[in-house]
Amino acid sequence: MSAAEKPNAIIRRRRRELVVGAVLLLALALLPLPIDNVYLRGLMVLMLLYAGLSQGWNILGGYCGQISLGHAVYFGIGAYTSAMLFTTLGIPSTLGMFAGGALAALAALLVGWPCFRLSGHYYAIATLVVSMMVLLLMTNWDFVNAAMGITIPFRAESWIQLQFRVAVLPFHYVMLAYAAVAWLIAWVVEGSRWGFIWRAVKDDVTAAQSLAVRVFPSKMAAAAISGGITGVGGALYTQYVGFIDSESGFGLPLSVLIALPAVVGGVGTLWGPFLGAAVLIPVQQLTVAWLGSAGNGIDLMIYGALIMSLALLRPQGLVSLFGVRSQAGGDVTVGEEVVGETAEAEVVDNA
């Protein structure tokens, strides 16, 4: 259990995580070089993007325990802001993505203000409803081309504009940087005062309040950081794909896909979103590529069945396979973890 660790042990563990992170960063930077297959490289770009997006979701959904089913809103706002700045004013997306991230963070505060009055499922539903409302408004808003969406015109091969004739390899590094920054933010946050406050809010709101934790501001802070990270990801995605419309920017499937890697990998853990994205994105992309082209729904069946079985069989996430414990569950003692394991073993037996 983390609270039982000696302070030195915690510092050592956090240093070790930084080292592992650096090694992984180097490995991922070298990985695409020997792989000449464009499809595989594209898959890695998406995996890194969703690892970063889901790390953003993880800050609010994992560490702070507020299950948001509307993160597509922040993705879409980031995407549209950067796309509009680029197409109308010619502002390069290296700047536009920060504007998008800032606006998305602001939107997260705006959504959080009414929604954080609710807790648990009520909050999840509120975020879902807000995202559907924004989707409808965007689909009908002529200023942003309504349902037609925005196409990013190719202007010049440039790192400042983030435009490349062959985008897959440069974007591997763009998305790697994005995922690495998202990871680093989560790492900093995990050890910060906010991190402890969020875990307290997640575990027991009443107890946290009795210890003078101001719950509402702490949730708002988590929402802003989370929304900001997601917004930057939306801007990068748009620049990579060259197109954004209301459904691909604000739709419910996107909200689910942002949340899922963290849920599958392990909510409230540093590595969960990465692991989840590494498993989920290939499965999702490959089933669509192999089976979905016929439009017969088998891809959706596999995807749905995978979500169901992972949620039931590995509720603590895939990171548990590597012996990593959730840092978010402060009350998870070693004894309870054993109980958790047996409960899960029972589930497997029943299945």
Add this chain to the structure above:
Amino acid sequence: MSAAIIAQVAIGGLLMGLVYALVAAGLSLIFGLMDVVNFAHGELLMLAMYATLTLHQAIGLDPLVQLPLVAMLLFGVGVAIYRGLIARALGIRFNTGMAQVFVTFGLSIFLVGTAQLVFGSDFRAITDGVLSNQTLALGKIVLPLSQVAAGLVCLLAFAALVLISRTEFGRALEATREDRDAVALIGIDRDKVFSIGWGIGAATVGIAGVMLANFYYISPTVGANFALIAYVTVALGGFGSLLGALIAGVLVGLVEAMTALFIDPSLKQVGIFAIYVMVLMVRPRGLFGRL
């Protein structure tokens, strides 16, 4: 815009609101009972509509005659979902809330895929039922008979739901809702109550689905829209409150119809969502929600 048109749209919205109310009641029942939000609720509706379509095309049964059949079928589906998935999700000790949300989410995606595989993605409709293409004229107000029937049947089903809540079983439901551990001491089988609760929740959606199939298009993704409205309705009326679901359902139907008439048909749901957000600010637990 004449008063007759406004009245006609208002009555149409009211009738649709009754359907929304019944769909929401099933969701609310399950939520109130065991604190589980069924994110596959809309897909149960879709399932009921396809069942109606299939029975209609295969053996020529009119949707109206199918009501008890499809309701029973959906009851079975509800029990199966509880036994197969929800009971297991409730037994999980890690991230229980998260597991429940994503189990039902996964189920909804799975069911949409299944429907696409079996029925294809085309929009279908029942055009030769007893109620198809019939209208009911009240002076200048002309209403499709299928919608009037849908509203009335849903109201009746709602009344039945209220009656069930007054029976011995209804009291067992209420007791289980109050304290799911203590009921075991007075001889109530919690698992049985939960699975019957899921059965009834799904059966009410089944009834709504049959009546909708009479006049609404049928597609694998038709449920998403209704589910979203059901979440709003339940949150507006207050989770676990039957009366709240009824009043909020009618309110949602009316607001939707009026937004479509006075502002823009493509924005009709924005009106609903706006009402929801407003109520959220003033009264987070909904109009009739218990704390």
